[in-house]
Amino acid sequence: MTRRVAIVTPYHGEPLAWIAKAHASVRMQSHPATHILVGDGKPEAAIDAWGAQHIIMPAGHRDWGHTPRAIGALSAAAQGFDAIGFLDADNWFYPDHVETLLALQAERDLEVASSLRVMHHVDGRLLHRCQLVDGIETFDTNCLMLFPPAYSALSVFALVPPDVRYIADRWVSIWLKRRGRRIGCTHKGTVAYRVRYKYFYDTSPLPMPTEHIVDLKIPHPRELRQWWLGLPADEREFHMKVMGAS
């Protein structure tokens, strides 16, 4: 039986052409997938005509799409989808993304499968393979596919401490590892990642794009650990409980 796959895309003000490109890449997957788009405060009426599922939140959660991502994914879980993946509104998949993740899962009985990502310029042109995300130690949300034994991690996206919500995917990966979920990587770059971070262009010979740039520095894992250990013990315990990690 064909496994039912859902891909969840939160959006909030990205150009409609980018969202359409992401949607087209889901529709063109070699293994069929249902696209669930979640409008986080800035709904696009045009999406209602795309043949996708559409969830509309009244106000943006201002958390880089993590709460709408969790809601879309748990909606998929409630609908009985066999696998759930993620795609940011500014990125897109290569055609075999879903197929290769499913094949790896079947081969190794995984609970979480990950791909690698390929960096693209804001204007869409190909740059190079990402040097940071290895799919084992470091994930990108767009590269992940979760299977039912890992669905209990989905709410973590929305429950991460507010100060570090922007890197909720790191917390999800920590949660999955702490709870002993079986994780594997295809080692194939099947996610096209449109780089919008200013610091990326600051340190590259590429000219700085004039639009759609985000001035946000993603901390090194060591910095995140230092922040965490700097919290009082009772506050750490509180956050662990809120995330369902203790």
Next chain:
Amino acid sequence: MRIAVVTPYTDEPAEWLARGHASLAGQGHEVAHILVADGRPDPAVAAWADQHIVLRHPHRDGGNAARMAGGLSAASQRFDAVTFLDAADWFLPGHLAGMATVLEAAGADAATARRVLHRIDGTPVGVCPRVDGLRTVDASGILLRPPAFPAIALWCLAPAPVAGDAAQSLLGYLQGRERRVAVAGPAATVAKRVRARGFNAEFGPTPWDAWLVDADLPDPAAVGRWWRGLDADERARQFRRIGVH
């Protein structure tokens, strides 16, 4: 305490939704009412709701996905507590105050309340003997504080055979994860409008009979029996899926 009240709806009469909404006034706390349309958004509801979420694709799961969407959104917005109110139900005076008081007094992570059963026309029948708030709970009778927020996912992760009464799995998750659950009382403060045809049959026709359903009022204890009937491997598999392990 800043409390979010989440109400899923599909095609319930506007009068029912309005009664539930009106029951939130004077509860003694700052309340935001989050209405979640499961497939059939009503512009009139969107106009008076504090927040209005739309699931364009109907889930047909008794409001579970809608409860999750509203609840997780509220958790992310850092409400102090999240509770749920079915579209046919309403809170009796003092309900939220009683829940908040027992939470504080017990230092609990969640509170539950018992329910008064009502006919479909809103006439009270009596306190429900099946829901005690301790072993069994009503979807409209549970309030969660942040350490209990992970349980919100259970609206969507409850195993399919018992998803029709997901509140019981939610309560079981809280207990399995060693969250403290306090029971408010002694009064029952959730007004439950029962739509089961069999329950209403002896009372005669009402103007609301088009909203009667053929399903019986669920027996909350049946969920516990289902869990206890699983063999050890299957129970462990389900625990892993819902996040108890």
